[in-house]
Amino acid sequence: MTKISAPTLEDVARLAGVSTASISRALNDPDKVAKPTRDKIEAAIEALGYTPNFGGRALASNRTNTVGAVVPTMANAMFASGLQAFQEVLSEAGVNLLLATTGYDSEQELRQIKALMAHGADGLMLIGDARPQSTRDFLEKRRIPHVISWCFQPDASPIHVGFDNRAACYAATQHVLELGHRRIAMICGVRQGNDRAADRFDGVSAAIDDFGQGAAMVRAVDAQYRLEFGGDAFEKIMSQSPRPTAIICGNDVLAAGALKRARELGIDVPGDVSLVGFDDIGLASVVTPALATVRVPQIEMGREAARLLLARLSGEEGGGPVELHTEFMPRASLAPPAQAVDQPEP
Amino acid sequence: MTKISAPTLEDVARLAGVSTASISRALNDPDKVAKPTRDKIEAAIEALGYTPNFGGRALASNRTNTVGAVVPTMANAMFASGLQAFQEVLSEAGVNLLLATTGYDSEQELRQIKALMAHGADGLMLIGDARPQSTRDFLEKRRIPHVISWCFQPDASPIHVGFDNRAACYAATQHVLELGHRRIAMICGVRQGNDRAADRFDGVSAAIDDFGQGAAMVRAVDAQYRLEFGGDAFEKIMSQSPRPTAIICGNDVLAAGALKRARELGIDVPGDVSLVGFDDIGLASVVTPALATVRVPQIEMGREAARLLLARLSGEEGGGPVELHTEFMPRASLAPPAQAVDQPEP
DNA sequence: TTGAAAGCGCTAACAG
DNA sequence: CTGTTAGCGCTTTCAA
Numbered sequence: 001m002t003k004i005s006a007p008t009l010e011d012v013a014r015l016a017g018v019s020t021a022s023i024s025r026a027l028n029d030p031d032k033v034a035k036p037t038r039d040k041i042e043a044a045i046e047a048l049g050y051t052p053n054f055g056g057r058a059l060a061s062n063r064t065n066t067v068g069a070v071v072p073t074m075a076n077a078m079f080a081s082g083l084q085a086f087q088e089v090l091s092e093a094g095v096n097l098l099l100a101t102t103g104y105d106s107e108q109e110l111r112q113i114k115a116l117m118a119h120g121a122d123g124l125m126l127i128g129d130a131r132p133q134s135t136r137d138f139l140e141k142r143r144i145p146h147v148i149s150w151c152f153q154p155d156a157s158p159i160h161v162g163f164d165n166r167a168a169c170y171a172a173t174q175h176v177l178e179l180g181h182r183r184i185a186m187i188c189g190v191r192q193g194n195d196r197a198a199d200r201f202d203g204v205s206a207a208i209d210d211f212g213q214g215a216a217m218v219r220a221v222d223a224q225y226r227l228e229f230g231g232d233a234f235e236k237i238m239s240q241s242p243r244p245t246a247i248i249c250g251n252d253v254l255a256a257g258a259l260k261r262a263r264e265l266g267i268d269v270p271g272d273v274s275l276v277g278f279d280d281i282g283l284a285s286v287v288t289p290a291l292a293t294v295r296v297p298q299i300e301m302g303r304e305a306a307r308l309l310l311a312r313l314s315g316e317e318g319g320g321p322v323e324l325h326t327e328f329m330p331r332a333s334l335a336p337p338a339q340a341v342d343q344p345e346p
Numbered sequence: 347m348t349k350i351s352a353p354t355l356e357d358v359a360r361l362a363g364v365s366t367a368s369i370s371r372a373l374n375d376p377d378k379v380a381k382p383t384r385d386k387i388e389a390a391i392e393a394l395g396y397t398p399n400f401g402g403r404a405l406a407s408n409r410t411n412t413v414g415a416v417v418p419t420m421a422n423a424m425f426a427s428g429l430q431a432f433q434e435v436l437s438e439a440g441v442n443l444l445l446a447t448t449g450y451d452s453e454q455e456l457r458q459i460k461a462l463m464a465h466g467a468d469g470l471m472l473i474g475d476a477r478p479q480s481t482r483d484f485l486e487k488r489r490i491p492h493v494i495s496w497c498f499q500p501d502a503s504p505i506h507v508g509f510d511n512r513a514a515c516y517a518a519t520q521h522v523l524e525l526g527h528r529r530i531a532m533i534c535g536v537r538q539g540n541d542r543a544a545d546r547f548d549g550v551s552a553a554i555d556d557f558g559q560g561a562a563m564v565r566a567v568d569a570q571y572r573l574e575f576g577g578d579a580f581e582k583i584m585s586q587s588p589r590p591t592a593i594i595c596g597n598d599v600l601a602a603g604a605l606k607r608a609r610e611l612g613i614d615v616p617g618d619v620s621l622v623g624f625d626d627i628g629l630a631s632v633v634t635p636a637l638a639t640v641r642v643p644q645i646e647m648g649r650e651a652a653r654l655l656l657a658r659l660s661g662e663e664g665g666g667p668v669e670l671h672t673e674f675m676p677r678a679s680l681a682p683p684a685q686a687v688d689q690p691e692p
Numbered sequence: 693t694t695g696a697a698a699g700c701g702c703t704a705a706c707a708g
Numbered sequence: 709c710t711g712t713t714a715g716c717g718c719t720t721t722c723a724a
Binding site (some may be wrong): 056065066080087088283 | 402447573
Binding site for chain 4 (some may be wrong): 018019020021022025032033034037055056058059060061062
């Protein structure tokens with residue numbers, strides 16, 4: 001046992017009686033090597049337990065087969081399941097995932113983007129469109145291949161994979177209005193630096209304005225995406241008059257927090273107030289009453305983001321943008337308002 | 347604009363009028379370079395927008411400052427939040443996270459371990475103790491620095507960071523027994539290849555046996571950790587007699603699935619049957635009735651795992667094992683059995 | 693404190 | 709189809 005370091009290509013070459021180049025070929029492009037040679041090589045590799053050295057390979061080929069994802073948080077099931085799918089597709093292509101989180105902080109995002117690039121990421125997956133010019137500049141100057149996910153605008157560029165947050169909320173709000181709700185409130189994600197949260201607010205707001213018939217957004221509160229804050233926002237909204245008959249929430253976590261607080265306060269959902277979420281994470285269908293929400297194709301989005309990024313890394317120009325579609329999920333937390341009787345008959 | 351590729355150390359050296367060696371030093375061990383030299387170097391780096399090339403660095407230094415984590419799934423909030431914490435600690439140390447998932451499949455685990463190592467991971471974080479000899483051999487022969495998390499046995503080795511699944515379940519079951527339950531069932535995770543699931547079963551089983559007084563495990567069903575399967579197992583258990591008065595579940599996901607199905611079947615929790623979960627993910631306190639469960643210090647575990655791994659990578663031998671503690675969380679889904687009146691008075 | 697120079701292990705022209 | 713050979717960009721002795 002005098003062997004100290006891992007076997008190198010040269011060791012394999014010596015044992016197999018071929019050149020290092022042939023081995024490199026056998027590894028990266030097997031068709032270019034004759035069968036008998038390949039067999040010898042494989043035997044030698046096996047015998048030595050050879051594994052290619054990562055640094056050498058990265059240096060010579062200038063790629064790492066690693067891509068990075070920078071997401072706000074893994075704590076939200078939304079991102080966790082999207083990432084899971086993202087990673088699975090990458091894995092099938094022999095590409096690995098470097099993961100970093102920002103906590104919804106754009107400075108942190110830039111820091112993590114730099115860190116992932118410094119660690120050799122060939123490309124990046126980013127969430128959302130809102131980021132400071134400094135970050136955009138960095139991405140552009142360094143010509144970093146990347147895709148942007150979880151959002152989609154009508155004017156989306158070819159690197160977008162996502163859904164239209166505004167349109168999804170517009171449609172959800174229409175459902176709420178059509179049930180007879182007129183006084184609507186919103187518990188919104190923090191819009192500052194978060195285009196998805198802002199788009200969702202805009203969608204709700206526009207739907208209400210367009211609907212007319214006395215419908216109004218009676219109150220909107222920004223809250224960080226956490227259960228407690230959803231509850232706090234709910235309490236604040238319900239403590240003022242006029243009370244809304246429906247509250248639309250920026251995501252399911254906020255809605256679940258609101259629901260929990262409603263129970264604690266003895267406010268009946270949907271009897272006293274209806275609640276609507278967004279994302280359709282597992283939580284939404286497990287709580288009581290089940291949360292009406294907007295289903296977002298998280299898995300598909302993760303997969304498509306991976307496919308698009310892989311395509312771009314292999315030089316393909318097309319393939320994007322990819323628009324995915326959401327679906328409103330009516331569930332027990334949404335019902336006609338008790339005061340529907342107040343409404344004038346047509 | 348004739349510049350085609352990124353600036354290299356040599357470019358910086360030329361501009362700063364020093365050798366490449368000095369720059370390397372200035373980057374990796376600033377104290378070894380005189381202040382004026384360092385200033386020149388920094389100016390040159392700034393001017394060129396230089397970033398060290400990852401491959402070159404990895405090749406020359408034989409490390410990547412990247413560690414890998416191989417976990418069953420990100421879809422369970424348990425792992426997602428642990429990973430989040432793990433990543434945050436790494437990030438502070440300038441280390442990045444390569445993430446892979448196994449879907450609770452041990453062959454897949456070995457494949458991913460190999461993939462992460464091939465992608466240059468300096469070390470690994472793995473979940474649980476149960477793995478085939480082939481995987482153990484690989485870890486050992488390649489002398490891969492790693493930590494094992496999410497489990498802890500009395501004879502834990504210095505690379506373990508976790509909690510004692512068996513003891514935690516033993517204690518939880520005692521609470522259930524002390525409330526008067528005698529007919530207990532378990533919806534257990536798939537034990538095959540999963541030491542945590544097996545340990546949890548053992549803990550429940552042992553607590554019942556040790557308690558005596560006619561207590562018995564009337565039924566145990568293995569189920570994959572998904573809501574539907576928890577529901578299916580619940581239905582199966584409740585369709586046979588004698589019905590248990592309490593069901594202990596392998597994790598909160600199974601318990602939430604059982605709870606949901608109970609509601610659909612018109613079975614009252616805890617009136618007809620009590621339910622206990624495990625992990626205390628956010629879900630547990632949001633459902634109705636709130637789930638009695640075992641709190642697992644997910645964040646702390648992720649952090650400690652990162653610290654231990656970093657320590658081992660920098661050559662420290664101590665620091666482990668780290669045992670973390672769980673806490674039983676009594677909540678509304680657990681109540682004395684309705685049939686408690688049947689019991690003989692002392 | 694600094695510089696010169698020898699690799700680290702692999703890939704990719706280019707020849708043969 | 710295979711071998712030769714020049715780097716890829718950085719770290720790290722070893723001398724000065």
